[in-house]
Amino acid sequence: MGDIVSGNHQIDLSAARAATVREIETAGVVAVIRLNDATQPRALADALYEGGIRAIEVTMTVPRAIALIEELASSLPTDMLLGAGTVLDVETARHVIQAGARFVVSPVFKPDLIEEGHRRNVPVMPGCFTPTEILAAWEAGADIVKVFPASSLGPTFFREIRGPLPEVRLMPTGGVTRDNAGDWIREGAVAIGAGTALVDARAVAERRFDLIAANARHFMEAVRLARGIYRLRRNFSSRVLSNSRKRPKLSASGAALFLCR
Numbered sequence: 001m002g003d004i005v006s007g008n009h010q011i012d013l014s015a016a017r018a019a020t021v022r023e024i025e026t027a028g029v030v031a032v033i034r035l036n037d038a039t040q041p042r043a044l045a046d047a048l049y050e051g052g053i054r055a056i057e058v059t060m061t062v063p064r065a066i067a068l069i070e071e072l073a074s075s076l077p078t079d080m081l082l083g084a085g086t087v088l089d090v091e092t093a094r095h096v097i098q099a100g101a102r103f104v105v106s107p108v109f110k111p112d113l114i115e116e117g118h119r120r121n122v123p124v125m126p127g128c129f130t131p132t133e134i135l136a137a138w139e140a141g142a143d144i145v146k147v148f149p150a151s152s153l154g155p156t157f158f159r160e161i162r163g164p165l166p167e168v169r170l171m172p173t174g175g176v177t178r179d180n181a182g183d184w185i186r187e188g189a190v191a192i193g194a195g196t197a198l199v200d201a202r203a204v205a206e207r208r209f210d211l212i213a214a215n216a217r218h219f220m221e222a223v224r225l226a227r228g229i230y231r232l233r234r235n236f237s238s239r240v241l242s243n244s245r246k247r248p249k250l251s252a253s254g255a256a257l258f259l260c261r
Contacts, residue, residue, distance in 0.1 A: 014121045020102050021123050021143050023081050025169075025190045027055040028223040029181075030105075031216070032085055032173065032195035034059045035204060041068050042075060044199070047209035049080055051216020057105055057193065059085035060092060066099050073100025090116045097122050105173075105193075107148055109137045125171065129153075131161055134168060144169040144190060151175020158187035178218045182226030194219055 024030065031053045033044065038058075048056060058069050065084070073082055083103035084096035093104050093116045104117050107127040114137075117124035123143035128134045129152075137145050147153065150172030158170055172184045173193030184192050198219055203211040 016121045017118070017123050017143065020081065021169075024055055024103065024123070024144065024171075027053070027081060028185070028191050028227070029053055029198070029216075029219050030055045030057050030083070030171070030173075030191060030193045031198050032057045032059060032193050033199055034061055034085075034195055035199070035201055036063070037205070038062050038064075038068055040204070040207070041072055043207070043209055044204055044212065045072060045076060045080065047212040048199075048216050049077060051213040052220035053198075053216045054079060055081040055083065055191075057083045057085040057103075058101075060088070060096075061086055066095050069096055069101050070099040087113065089113075093117060093124075094120075103143075105146055107146075109133055109140075109142075111140045114141050127173070131165070134161065134170070135165060138165070138168045144171050146193065147172045149174030150184070155180065155183040155187045155189075158184060158189055162188045178215070178222065181219050181222040182229075185223055185226035186229055192219075192223065 031048050033056060038044070045056060058065055058072070062068060069082065069084055076082055081102055082100060083105060084101035085105040087093050087096060087104050087106045088108070090112050093113055096104065097117070097120050101122070103123045103125065104113065105125045105127075106113055109126040109128050114124045114126065118141060125144045125146045126137045126142050127146045127148040128137050129148065134145050134147070145168055147157070147170055151174050158172070161170070162168070169190045170188065171191045171193055172189055173195070176184060176192045176194045177197040181192055181194065198215055199212065200215065203209070
């Protein structure tokens, strides 16, 4: 697979990068690890995996984040996608990719980050807030646009932005919870980024990884159910549109006869 074309936007994707984008979309939930103490990374990753999570993002605010990515990259299950978050500059992007990150996430939109990721066949998800930023990032080649902080906008923003920009892949991060996880998917998000609501710092500190796994299951179930509803909506809308196009047009005489009844 070479290019993915959506609307007027063509993302020049290598096969590896295209596959990673599909994996993120299939995963549905990206677990954002932002902890002050990550001394048990593998136990945390195992708990998330047990709960159904297949994509995790280690942020650069975690102590020894790059070393942690390198450690996890060599030990995670092959179907667990590992990425780096809070990447703010090209140099950091290079380091995390060399350490084993398969996708790069930033809270801001910087075109040079996208360029660096693409040079190394790694998807980049820049953080954007306004429609102007979202479109600029998409046109710059963003593989998925991270809407951040999503809590300030709400799920209905996705419905409204996808009206004029239906081809843009959107993922909310910041304020995504168990209760509203499905709402974002129903409004068109390709996946969700879940941080403290999923990776609870207290549960990690107390080594209650069973709670982390249970929480992950709730998130995954919410996404699964929401995707079913979203598909039904799209299929229904497509059928209505198709049927409306098939309706025969009345001739002038027929219209006149109809109006006279």
